[in-house]
Amino acid sequence: MLRYSLKRLLSLVISLIIASLVIFLVIEVAPGDPASFMLGINAQEDTLNALREELGLNQSKLERYLSWTSNMLQGDFGTSYTYRTPVAQMVADRLWVSLPLALYALALSTIIAFPAGIYAASRRGAPGDVAVMGATQLGVATPNFWFAMMLVLVFAINLRWFSAGGFPGWDEGLFAGLKALTLPAIALALPQAAILARVMRSSLLDILNEDFIRTARAKGLSRRQALWRHALRNALIPVLTIIGLQFSFLLAGSIIIEQVFYLPGLGRLVFQSISQRDLIVVESVVMLLIFAVIMVNFIVDLAYTFVDPRLRSRT
Amino acid sequence: MKSRNLIIGGALSALFIAAALISFAWTPFDVTQMNIPAKLQTPNSTHWLGTDHFGRDIFSMIMVGARTSIAVALVAVGIGMGVGVPLGLAAAERQGSLLDEVIMRGNDLVFAFPSLVIAILITAVFGPGAVNAIIAIGIFNIPVFARLTRGAALPLWQREFIMAARVAGKGASRISLEHILPNVTNLLIVQGTIQFSLGILAEAGLSYVGLGAQPPLPSWGRMLADAQTMVSFAPHLALIPGGAIILTVLGLNLMGDGLRDLLDPRIRVERT
Numbered sequence: 001m002l003r004y005s006l007k008r009l010l011s012l013v014i015s016l017i018i019a020s021l022v023i024f025l026v027i028e029v030a031p032g033d034p035a036s037f038m039l040g041i042n043a044q045e046d047t048l049n050a051l052r053e054e055l056g057l058n059q060s061k062l063e064r065y066l067s068w069t070s071n072m073l074q075g076d077f078g079t080s081y082t083y084r085t086p087v088a089q090m091v092a093d094r095l096w097v098s099l100p101l102a103l104y105a106l107a108l109s110t111i112i113a114f115p116a117g118i119y120a121a122s123r124r125g126a127p128g129d130v131a132v133m134g135a136t137q138l139g140v141a142t143p144n145f146w147f148a149m150m151l152v153l154v155f156a157i158n159l160r161w162f163s164a165g166g167f168p169g170w171d172e173g174l175f176a177g178l179k180a181l182t183l184p185a186i187a188l189a190l191p192q193a194a195i196l197a198r199v200m201r202s203s204l205l206d207i208l209n210e211d212f213i214r215t216a217r218a219k220g221l222s223r224r225q226a227l228w229r230h231a232l233r234n235a236l237i238p239v240l241t242i243i244g245l246q247f248s249f250l251l252a253g254s255i256i257i258e259q260v261f262y263l264p265g266l267g268r269l270v271f272q273s274i275s276q277r278d279l280i281v282v283e284s285v286v287m288l289l290i291f292a293v294i295m296v297n298f299i300v301d302l303a304y305t306f307v308d309p310r311l312r313s314r315t
Numbered sequence: 316m317k318s319r320n321l322i323i324g325g326a327l328s329a330l331f332i333a334a335a336l337i338s339f340a341w342t343p344f345d346v347t348q349m350n351i352p353a354k355l356q357t358p359n360s361t362h363w364l365g366t367d368h369f370g371r372d373i374f375s376m377i378m379v380g381a382r383t384s385i386a387v388a389l390v391a392v393g394i395g396m397g398v399g400v401p402l403g404l405a406a407a408e409r410q411g412s413l414l415d416e417v418i419m420r421g422n423d424l425v426f427a428f429p430s431l432v433i434a435i436l437i438t439a440v441f442g443p444g445a446v447n448a449i450i451a452i453g454i455f456n457i458p459v460f461a462r463l464t465r466g467a468a469l470p471l472w473q474r475e476f477i478m479a480a481r482v483a484g485k486g487a488s489r490i491s492l493e494h495i496l497p498n499v500t501n502l503l504i505v506q507g508t509i510q511f512s513l514g515i516l517a518e519a520g521l522s523y524v525g526l527g528a529q530p531p532l533p534s535w536g537r538m539l540a541d542a543q544t545m546v547s548f549a550p551h552l553a554l555i556p557g558g559a560i561i562l563t564v565l566g567l568n569l570m571g572d573g574l575r576d577l578l579d580p581r582i583r584v585e586r587t
Contacts (some may be wrong), residue, residue: 006528011420011423015424018424019424019428020351023436026437026440027440029440030440030441037391038406097550137566137569138561139563140564140568141512141516141560141561141562141564141565141568142557142561143516143519143520143523143536143560143561144558145520145523145539146519146553146556146557146560146561148551149539149542149543149546149553149557150557152546153546153547153550155555157546157547220406248429249429251429251432252429252431252432253430253431255430255432255435255524256520256523259523259524260543270435270439274435274439274526279439279440282436283437286432286433286436288434289340289429289432290428290429290432293428293429
């Protein structure tokens, strides 16, 4: 167990180092000089040089990489070229929108997918199963940003139950904040719920064919009792993997959904920074997102060993 | 039921592929031609799917947009297969070697990254456009095909016909090419269709945020972005491109399911 955890930890550190190298190198080859961008085309050469010195742009690539990563480890993500404010502060402000949105969507996706998957598996081949599977096919094929536009059309423009976009801030109260995030979270959750329901169904059906379920049935349990008492817990292992993977999709997906709903989250920050060529912000946000995803995958891997005793004994 | 998936999926996919191909030779109207007096028309006998805010014919834009989506997704799948399959074959050929380990850990690493974030990073740095979108989507297809190929090739290396080829004096690379590859082709076709549909969704997403195909080339994602501010008074602007994306992706997914049922020998055995 300890050996397995250490091995996964090592792989996590290597992944983070390679990710940071890739991001740094990609940003390095980007055309344009941040100093000229910040000071404009009419800036004097000595002023430009002074700013380059201040930003550390005159250092070698290796020095810059090492200083970027070591500063990041201390919570210093640098200063935005456009706003001249610390990137860490900008990220922290927006994380309060993006993270609750991803978690809200994850909760919704799980709440929708579990009953749908269990229902479909318990009625394999029946009209209910066919209807659920048909709906999930449609859910998988629907782009979430299009679904978001349809939600706005129906629930914000026609029914006026929700606002079409924007975020009032958590200062306005939990209810107001959650209300503003509801349509975006539903839009994000739908395709993920469709995938999760399919995984839940197929995982349950696999387990229902196992010998121990047959034994349970032979002991007199009904199909439903066997499903709830024995199959469900065992079917959760692959579902857990998908939930872990979905978190990365939800974080990445929120980048686009925030555009639809004009939410002041990390996604909008990335796009604003792209249009302003504020690459230090892009670099930091992308690194942060990748860090979050790699960490979640690491936690899911460790969680396996707790859920599945076979993995514990093997490691 | 099984062949019904293949028929419906194949028909839907063929419809959009045909629309894309026909658009090279003919579209009802010129997609770059603006006609302001005819703007925001709902579907009618002249403009079958209506017009947009510049008076451009939506049916023609859907046809040309199909070309963009299909081209981007197809080339991205090509990159994934072109790089991923040889890597998977090489890894299986030398199972347990350093090469195998490097290839598979590299794949794990790419898999761990949120593809959309990296696609955004690539297009942000190298500029928006269809080519960069293709590269960004293509990179994430590589590990999918590499893993699949390796996984399918490994058991084949234990089979007798491979032993026979070895005894006949064939080298490992030649065996991979002549005997392993033809035996994993079915799986690759099925996965190819799935990746193709994912590519269409990814292209639409990138175009929607302005990082995919650039004007004046129509793309479904950008048609949706343009429609966003007009959805309250002209919902057809969003419904039609959205419907095109959903039907194409649905068609490809159904076709993938149908092909898997048809080509995967394990499922065939289960059915009989």
